[in-house]
Amino acid sequence: MKFDKPAGQNPIDQLKVVGKPTDRIEGPLKTTGTAKYAYEYNEQVTNPAYGYILGAAIARGTITRIDQTAAKAAPGVLAIVTAANAGPLQTGKFYVSRFLAGPQVDHYHQAVAIVVAETFEQARSAAALLKVEYKKQAGDYDLEASKGSAQPPNPGPYTPPGETLIGDFEGAFKAAEVKIDQTYSTPDQAHAMMEPHATIAKWDGDKLTCWCTIQQLNWGIRDLGVILGIPKENVRLISAYIGGGFGGKGTVLSDLVAASLAARAAGRPVKLTLQRPLMFNNTIHRPKTIQRIRIGAKQDGTITAIGHESWSGNLPGGMTESTIASTRLLYAGANRLTRLRLAVLHLVEGSAMRAPGEASGMMALEIAMDEMAEKLQMDPVDFRIKNDTQEDPEKPGRKFSTRKLVECLREGADKFGWERRNAKPGIIREGDWLIGMGVAAAMRGAPITKSAARVRLDSSGKITVETDMTDIGTGSYTIIAQTAAEMMGVGIDQVQVKLGDSSFPESSGSGGQWGAASSTSGVYAACMKLREAVAGKLGFDVEKAQFSDGRITVGDRSAALADAAKNGELVAEDTMTYGELSKEYAQDTFGAHFVEVGVNAFTYEIRVRRMLAVCHAGRILNPKAARSQVIGAMTMGVGAALMEEMVVDKKVGFFVNHDLAGYEVPVHADIPHQEVILLEDIDPTMSPMKAKGIGELGIVGVAAAVANAVYNATGIRVRDYPVTLDKLLRAV
């Protein structure tokens, strides 16, 4: 089915099942520990060997020798894989990392060897017996220092142009009555999901099956095929449940490659999981950025010039952190500039993490907006409202499909008690605590992409959905079941959803906030076909048919769905594809975050006291799942604001705090009462579901709202994240 004109009325609009705050259908499996994660397929693989990766001890250079004598002789060792015996390996189509070092080492903890043994402990202990000699080479690890050599990035599907220029930015900025010119930085951040990357790899002849932790199975088979040099048809990936991803498990990472190679070498299935330190220096992360923002405005607050320049670094060929994405669309202003620059750094690869680009970009832009409002002596909510736009500021005439940023800000200000904020910072005090409030806008693109599904109707009237969509903890199982139930007119308990198997029809996968809207649209398309098949089988006119209560009805004639499958299961499959509506309309999601913090007047410890998010993000398919996504994202935003930083040792060239004791993420005690308001929105330009994503929107702007609240509490402006007490103390 091709979606190329705005959706009219359709079965989803009944909202009998879709739009309800349904509990997760797989919840009981998770709370009872019976949902199977990659490492747990013990019935399917009864005789696994265990693989353990030895990471490089240097950041850059060459391996001159690996003495395997002791490791080979260690108890239980079955095989040792290194570049010398692994066979040729390519890089995948998304990440640029090479997953096996040798002779060149590209980054710290790059896999040097995979030791395979009878038990995990034997493999780990033998790995420590490998003696690896290196020749070190100097590398670049410091973005500040390498900024000067940064180049415009090569445009790509996930990289906006290196430069956009509208009107006369420099002239308008110079002439502006009020202006700011500030530089901000965001640090390298880790996804730090609970479940480590893990794979069980099993070869049957030249066919490879891997139980793994991948968000995009379609990318996974493509990339693993390319890397190993085998046809992707020979690869089957299964990721039925994933213990968190946040973009950090997009496609093939070293665990999959290592397990596959190890299983081939050992002639046995191999289980392999990344030890926690490798998750920091061996996989991917959100890269550090330096961002210069210039805003010029008239005295009345009208923005006349807005400029956003940004630097990030990566391994050669890696992606650019597209921080400027929101700046291009969020506020009006006739004269505009955005500029992206990418430096070569020899740290592990930077790539997608929840709201890539927008999250880091808005960490900077939304502090700049706060600074500007103060300079204009305007309320920061009013300043943002004043500069709202209902059309793409770079392409006048191109409307936003839906956009209620102003309503988000107004509703949020009202519900949060924003009027109690004192515009003068450092004034409100409760006991030993300085109290402040902050606001930030949120914006995240609403991409939607091709997605397929297969639906089956059996003779008992039950519906089964199959698609290679994944559920990374977001609620995919549930919203897909809701969609199928709505379409076929059955209760949600009549729907079984099977996900996370690359042998199922190819879905959008989970990433880029496109999963919910795209995968349910694919299910919609398949269900339309199944409705036709049912109607055809039972002699109904599908155009006139009502599907409800497990029956198909036209006028006063009615039959049970099950009757259509009496003589055998009905199966329908379809793919939803898209026309040009996303060019015609700017399709985005919007929100506003309000935060209150307390800062200890003595120690400058920062504690968040209240948080509110108001979101405008298309039709909400399941308000409970959507709320969970937003509060999780708000929590992650607090981490970004107050503690998360992978510290670069610029001498050695690695992330030093490479475990969960050193890399702090918020704990329960850091997170206060959180409220989420979801504004009504139905976007017919998106798909028949009229939905958008929300999981990434929720993080965008949060950190800036926290930073702005800290400023309001203390009068100290920290422009380098995370905002920690040592930085506040330095300014006292």
Next chain:
Amino acid sequence: MKSFTYQRVTTPAEAAAAIADKPGAKFLAGGTNLLDLMKLQIETPAHLIDIGRIGLDKIEPTANGGLRIGALVSNTDLAADPKIRKDYGVLSRALLAGASGQLRNKATTAGNLLQRTRCPYFYDTNQPCNKRVPGSGCAAIAGFSKQLAVIGSSDACIATHPSDMAVGMMALDAVVETINPAGKTRQIPISQLYRLPGKTPHLETNLEKNELITSVVLPAPVGGTHIYHKVRDRASYAFALVSVAAILFKDGSGKIAIGGVAPRPWRVPGAEKLIPSGAKAFAAKLMEGARPTQDNKYKLALVERTIELVLKEGKS
């Protein structure tokens, strides 16, 4: 992890004797620190002597009105003990500010005292670290040192001792009791337990090789207001950037030990006469000779400010 052998013992004497028999052996108490370090091959004992069942798990009154805490009393039980909560509040609060509920259930009194540093370079066996591999150098001094020591450190090592409990015990003038393989017992004031790193940061305590900690004795209650304030970037489950254990008396005097700043809980009794003069004067004396890095000099201001807060709390 290196292969090791394992043995369970049932009495303190048996434990002390067993360790003398086995070169490269270590005691295993709660295991919350030792096992992690073994998995990372930072500790590589050839033999473990599990002392989890040797008794020493009671808190009993002493003849002179104090308390004797068995070496195997869990951090949870110690923090919750009514006598500790009533008369030694600073210790209970210090314990509860540390780790997490689950860890405190396993962690023991002796194990907590002997837990090793959280210097991030100590945890990465690819990096030079004089504490882990004597003579290999110190990656932290010119590296990332935000959490590390500002005082008592040396050119060889700037690690801190991470315990909260020990900071509380330092303010309380606790005494550590031990037994050696020959059956000889002795008492070590907690102020004498830890060594400063000097040129030998791998030698962390003044315990003899194979000496078993049997208990920690708290002197008779001294009264006063007990405060433990732990400062960190996140609200829980993080090691202290700075912590202050204070026992403050009505007359303005007090006993104050600081955590997170030195290779041991930092207390300078000679400085305490300045407590009545306020945080600034006291902190200046207490931190005299500090040698912070660029990354951690904020700790000096933080110590003073946290003491100021604590003194204010003590008055109210």
